[in-house]
Amino acid sequence: MITNNKRNLFKFVALSTVMAFTACTTTDFFNEYKSLPDGWKKSEPTVFDFESLDTITKHDAYINIRTKSDYPYSNLFLIVKMFPPEGVATVDTLQYQMANADGTMLGTGFTDVKEHKLIWRKKVVFKKQGVYKIEVEHAMRKVNEVKGDAVLNGITEIGLQVQ
Template identity: 75%
Template structure:
């Protein structure tokens, strides 16, 4: 009888902990990935489209990048072009640190594949209802070279996450 009550108590505590943790997480409004099996070609931006009906809610926006040990740089430069349903496109040029000074990759993961969750915008809102288009293009180039890398190797997936 005592063992059975202890098991029930354990189940109750475990279930309560799971519910407490999951209820505090931010819900994703949008979360998609694009696979890049042959590397990230500079001439082909990664494109996402989503519909926003809420013009008031504040959302955090992330660019999610999966890299392998073949990624040759310690940083990542991206150009993000956001086209609202009506009006002019907004262009952001951003730099993210991808590796430590010793060359070890930042991000999460236990294998040579690392997940990088890169903040793009904090507490942003989409002021017009309709379909938004987001294009992400890499802007990596070698030092003292004007022309960028045609193909950026070591990146397997690019994602857009809005919470």
Template identity: 75%
Template sequence: MVINNKRTFFKIVALSAMAVLTACNSTDFFNEYQSLPDGWKKSEPLVFDFESLDTITKHNAYLNIRTTNEYPYSNLFVIIKMFPPEGTPTVDTLQYQMANPDGKMLGTGFTDIKEHKLFWRENITFKKQGIYKIEVEHAIRKLNELKGDEVLKGVSEIGLQVQ
């Protein structure tokens, strides 16, 4: 494979390094990413499923988001729904700052791809044994508009990490 573009080369190196670093984290109870090649579609919530057998251990949960320079906003609104094996689902509506006031994207990374580790829940316990389903959708809309953005550009991957 011949890479003719330095920018493409650095993107490949950065993504490979991030994949290696996240794969080697032994404190993760669950860590999964989903790719969004055409942007983050509001009509298609991302779904993460995992099984919990431990009803005592406390975990910290994060939403990991990879953005490019095409991300048009300084913040991000998300709705996270957690469906336990039995009982009532919980819903969190959260706002995260994604850029400084000068427009420079926050997060880590050396190229135009930034990784944002966004805190979702602290000391969470999964009180019932079984399969948990997490749905994540964005709730971005332009100022003074009721209808949200159908496709959020500049988001390349979304991950759920439970440590």
């Protein structure tokens, strides 16, 4: 026979478990990946489109990069352009560390493919309702060369995640 104390304890444990799993989770407003089977061509920016109807909520935005072990650099320079439904585009030039000094790739993953979750913007508000267009292009070049790499190898996918 189950006593009231045991029932209450069971209810408390069940409720606590549900709260623990739901309280700390973040939900994705937008999450999409683009595959780059032939490397990342400088002449072809990766484009993401999403619709925002909420003009109040603050979001964190990430550029997610999946690399293979043959990625040739220890860092990554990106140019990210955001085109709002109306108005002027914003442009960010970003630099990220992709590998340690000894050449081991940063990121998560157990194989030679690593995922890098790179913060793009914190607490961004999409001030106008409508479709936003995000263009991401690499700005990588070899030392002492003005012209950038026409194709950046070692990157398999690029993602945009807005939480």
